[in-house]
Amino acid sequence: MLTAKLRKIYEETGADALFIEQDFLRAYLTGFRSTDGFAVVTGEGCTLFADPRYFEAAQRQLAGSPVRVEAGSYPQALEAVKGLSVLGVPFPFVSAEAYRALGAEGFGLVDAMPALRRAMMVKSEEELSLIGRACTIAEDALLSILPEIREGMQEREVAALLEYRMRQLGASGTSFETIVAFGENGSVPHHETGDRALCFGDAVLIDFGCKYEGYCSDCTRTFLFGDDGRHGAFKKAYAEVLRAHELVKERVVAGMTGREADEVARGSLKKAGLDGYFTHSLGHGIGLQIHEYPTLSPRGETVLENGMVFSDEPGVYLAGEFGIRIEDSVTLKDGKVVSFMNKTDRNLIIL
Numbered sequence: 001m002l003t004a005k006l007r008k009i010y011e012e013t014g015a016d017a018l019f020i021e022q023d024f025l026r027a028y029l030t031g032f033r034s035t036d037g038f039a040v041v042t043g044e045g046c047t048l049f050a051d052p053r054y055f056e057a058a059q060r061q062l063a064g065s066p067v068r069v070e071a072g073s074y075p076q077a078l079e080a081v082k083g084l085s086v087l088g089v090p091f092p093f094v095s096a097e098a099y100r101a102l103g104a105e106g107f108g109l110v111d112a113m114p115a116l117r118r119a120m121m122v123k124s125e126e127e128l129s130l131i132g133r134a135c136t137i138a139e140d141a142l143l144s145i146l147p148e149i150r151e152g153m154q155e156r157e158v159a160a161l162l163e164y165r166m167r168q169l170g171a172s173g174t175s176f177e178t179i180v181a182f183g184e185n186g187s188v189p190h191h192e193t194g195d196r197a198l199c200f201g202d203a204v205l206i207d208f209g210c211k212y213e214g215y216c217s218d219c220t221r222t223f224l225f226g227d228d229g230r231h232g233a234f235k236k237a238y239a240e241v242l243r244a245h246e247l248v249k250e251r252v253v254a255g256m257t258g259r260e261a262d263e264v265a266r267g268s269l270k271k272a273g274l275d276g277y278f279t280h281s282l283g284h285g286i287g288l289q290i291h292e293y294p295t296l297s298p299r300g301e302t303v304l305e306n307g308m309v310f311s312d313e314p315g316v317y318l319a320g321e322f323g324i325r326i327e328d329s330v331t332l333k334d335g336k337v338v339s340f341m342n343k344t345d346r347n348l349i350i351l
Contacts, residue, residue, distance in 0.1 A: 002045060003066055005119060010041050012115035015088030017042045017081045019102070020112070021074075022093045024214075024288040028120060030067045032058050033214050038077035042084075049077045078105065088112030121285060121293050122307040127215060128331060131286065131309055134171070134217035135329050135340035138210050141165040142221065142344060149225070149351055151200055155180040155193045158206070166210040175209030175216035175290045186222070186323030189280055189315060201228035203322045204351065209290065209329075216290045218311050219341055220327035225351045237274060237316045238324050238348050244268040244314040245326045245346065248282065252312075254335040258283075258300020265314040266298070274316050283311040286329055306332045312339070 002010065006029065010018060018041035020026055027033045029046060034054040040047045047068045050058040058069045070076060081087060087102060091111040102109060123131065145161050159178040166174070181191040182198050186205040198204070207220040222238065224231060244265040252261045262282040269275045281297030284290075286309045294302035296310055304310075313327030328341040 002041070002043070005124075006041055006046055006066075009112070009115045009119050010043065010088075012118070013088035013110060013112045015086045015110050015112065016084035017087055018112050019077065019081060019087040019089050021098070022090060025090060025093070025116060027214050028116070028288055030062065031065065032061055032067070034058070036073060038073060040077055040080050042081075047080060049073055049080070081107075086110055088115075090116060117293055120287055121302070122305055123287065123309055123331070124307075127287065128307070128309070130213050130215040131217065131329065131331075132340050134175075134210055134212035134215055135219070136343070137166055137169045137171050137212060138208060138217045138219050139341055139343040140169055141171075141210070142206065142208070142219070146223075146349075146351060149198070149204070151198055151225070153198050154195045155182055155185070155198075156195060158198075159193045159208075162206070162208055166208075171210035171212060172214070173211045175211055175218060179205070179207035179220075181205040181323065182225075184320050184322065187317045187319050187321060189317060189323065189325070191323075198225055200226040201230065202226075203231075203234060203324070205323055205325060207325065207327065214288050216286050216288070217340070218286055218290060218313075218327060218329050219344070220313060220315075220325040221344055221346075221349075222324045222326065223349050223351050227350050233318075234322055234324070235348065237277075237318075237322075240269060240272040240274055241314050241316050241324045241326055242346055242348075243272075245312055245328070248312045248314070249328075249330070249337045249339065252304070252332075252337050254304055254306050254332050256304050258294045258296040258302050258304065259298055261296045261304060262298055262300060265312075269314065269316065277316040277318060278314060279317055280313075280315065283313055285310050304332055306335065308332050312337070 020039040038049045086108040090113040159180045183202040204223040209218040283296035285292030315325035317323040328339045
């Protein structure tokens with residue numbers, strides 16, 4: 001028996017069966033997370049093929065659910081779809097080798113990703129709860145380490161401390177590689193955390209997140225480590241980034257496109273003469289992956305709906321000088337933006 005969610009995905013795909021190997025998609029369809037296995041969805045039901053490393057755990061976790069658990073991997077999953085004509089596979093995540101192998105077995109292939117993407121963009125109440133928990137853990141971890149940041153610490157030390165604290169608080173891992181950027185390193189939006197030592201007067205940008213039961217959080221905060229009186233331009237830019245960030249929460253509503261949402265922040269920074277330094281999109285979807293749909297960018301045409309989760313992260317980056325980004329993970333509820341981040345201050349903090 002298929003759940004309403006699975007039946008909708010299956011019917012929209014138009015295939016005889018969905019044949020899914022990718023870990024995050026298997027987790028979405030079955031509710032079980034593993035690094036290997038196959039999910040097969042037909043009109044009759046959903047079967048997870050789990051190898052011996054996961055079989056017992058899958059049986060235990062999925063007992064009583066609509067998902068059947070069978071022992072095996074690719075050969076057993078392939079046997080289960082023998083005699084069918086068309087398989088739905090996620091084209092963006094299928095290798096050329098796997099595509100050719102299924103074709104050689106005589107199957108026609110259609111792209112299941114559009115149907116999966118549409119379903120995954122709008123989160124269930126359970127998914128929203130898990131994302132909320134991941135956000136709480138991330139914020140609590142950051143607040144706990146701020147008093148421990150000292151002059152002379154390296155970027156990698158702060159990142160390690162933050163990741164350790166998130167684990168202590170219940171995270172299963174990080175959503176992505178933690179970014180800690182001191183001083184001029186912050187001007188690279190995706191700076192690779194390194195051995196730069198913290199000095200008095202440095203700007204500190206921390207972009208981080210964790211996973212809780214597979215679901216991600218994403219947050220960025222920018223600080224000053226002491227005030228040496230030479231941060232007039234930085235403080236003015238910070239105020240404008242904060243203004244853009246908060247305008248998104250006030251003005252973005254369900255029914256807007258991602259492009260229109262992006263323009264709320266970009267237009268605000270343009271009035272301040274800073275839009276040329278805003279070098280990335282306003283936001284991205286968040287879920288089982290850190291970058292999902294919808295995309296809130298100048299090219300984002302997806303219409304925003306209640307239950308979607310995305311980042312609100314305007315930024316300004318002056319090459320060789322500093323970078324500023326303020327980011328919350330947010331959702332749309334009753335047509336309006338609601339932030340999951342309610343513990344950390346967005347106003348400029350001097351550490």
